[in-house]
Amino acid sequence: MFRRRESVPFSFVAEADRFRSNVTPPPRERVSLSEKAGRTLTGLAVVAGLAGSLLLGLPALAPEQSPLHHQQAEAAQGR
Template sequence: MSRRRETVPFTFVAEADRFRSNVTPPPRRRASVGQMAGRCLLGLTIVAALVGSLILGMPALSISHSPTQTQQASHGR
């Protein structure tokens, strides 16, 4: 039996990892001041929404063991 030359089943996959193009991509444009300000405001809005929902949701997540609520429920009938 002859041995196969390929180390992987598909040679083009292995060659794609080693391939380097001689064409350089164009340089990226810098974001304008308005775009940077918009990104900052969007980030701050998302963080503020998460913090606000956490603050508003904390009373609902806390477990209250006050005896007045259980006594009122049992004597209310």
């Protein structure tokens, strides 16, 4: 392994904790009422879409229990 011949100063790490900027960031813009309403309605539309797809999709995922299926199963067993 090679060793570095010059020492590495770590004083910049200690100075980074004490550094204060004299530049203040611009103030944040206030969100208008229409933007809040739009974001709320968009969120509600997404949630309603997910809930609707869940409600419509659950019957398709359930095991089939129609009377036609039972009749076919009984006919297959009766042969």
